[in-house]
Amino acid sequence: MTEDTRQAVSRRTFIKGVIAAGAVASSSAYLFRATALHGQPSAAGPVGSVERLITLTVNGQERRIDVMPQETLAMTLRYKLGLTGTKIGCDRAECGACTVLIDEVPYYSCSFLTHRARGKKVVTIEGLADSATGKLSPVQQGVVDEQGFQCAFCMPGFVMAATGYLKTNPSPTRQELAHGVSGNLCRCQDYDKILTALMRGAEHMRNA
Known part of the structure; x- marks a missing residue:
C-alpha cells in the first residue's frame, strides 16, 4: 500500500x-x-x-388511567373516561361549564391538573343521580321541574356549582344562591329561570 x-x-x-x-x-x-x-x-x-399511570376515584369508582403530566381533569374525564357531561367551554377557568366536585367542593376541571386529583373524590354530573335507582339528585330534579335552561350547554356546570354550594348553605335566599353560582356563565343569559330551577332544587334537598 x-x-x-x-x-x-x-x-x-x-x-x-x-x-x-x-x-x-x-x-x-x-x-x-x-x-x-x-x-x-x-x-x-x-x-x-411524574408517574403517568395513576388511580382516580370518580363517581365512587376507582379508575386506573394513563395521564400526561400537563393533562387537565376536564380532558381526562371527557376523553379518557367518557364522562362528557363535563363540558369544556372557555378552557381557561372563566365560564364554569366544566365544574365538578372534588371532595365536595366545586372546581373548574379545565384548570385542575389530573395528577392533583389523586387521593381525592371526584364527582361529575353523571355521578349525582342514584346509581341503583336512577333517581335524579335534588338539584337535577329542580332543573327538570322548572325547565330552567335553553340550550343547556352550561347546565352541568350550574348543577355541580349549586350542589356544592347547597352543601354549605342548604337554605339560601335567591340572592345568596345567585352569588354562590356567580362563577358560572350562561350563553343564553337565562339567569332568572336558572335561579328559579336551582331554588327548587334547594327545596327538594331540604325535603329529602
Whole structure:
C-alpha cells in the first residue's frame, strides 16, 4: 500500500468516525428532548418526573388511567373516561361549564391538573343521580321541574356549582344562591329561570 493510499484510508476512517460520533450525539439529544416533552422518566428517574399511570376515584369508582403530566381533569374525564357531561367551554377557568366536585367542593376541571386529583373524590354530573335507582339528585330534579335552561350547554356546570354550594348553605335566599353560582356563565343569559330551577332544587334537598 502506497503512502497516498494509506493517507486516503486514514482520512476516510477519520470522516466515518466523525459522522458516527455526530449521529450518536444527535440521537442522544433527540431522546433527551423526547423525554422532556413527553414526561417519560429515564432509568435514573430525573428530578420532577411524574408517574403517568395513576388511580382516580370518580363517581365512587376507582379508575386506573394513563395521564400526561400537563393533562387537565376536564380532558381526562371527557376523553379518557367518557364522562362528557363535563363540558369544556372557555378552557381557561372563566365560564364554569366544566365544574365538578372534588371532595365536595366545586372546581373548574379545565384548570385542575389530573395528577392533583389523586387521593381525592371526584364527582361529575353523571355521578349525582342514584346509581341503583336512577333517581335524579335534588338539584337535577329542580332543573327538570322548572325547565330552567335553553340550550343547556352550561347546565352541568350550574348543577355541580349549586350542589356544592347547597352543601354549605342548604337554605339560601335567591340572592345568596345567585352569588354562590356567580362563577358560572350562561350563553343564553337565562339567569332568572336558572335561579328559579336551582331554588327548587334547594327545596327538594331540604325535603329529602
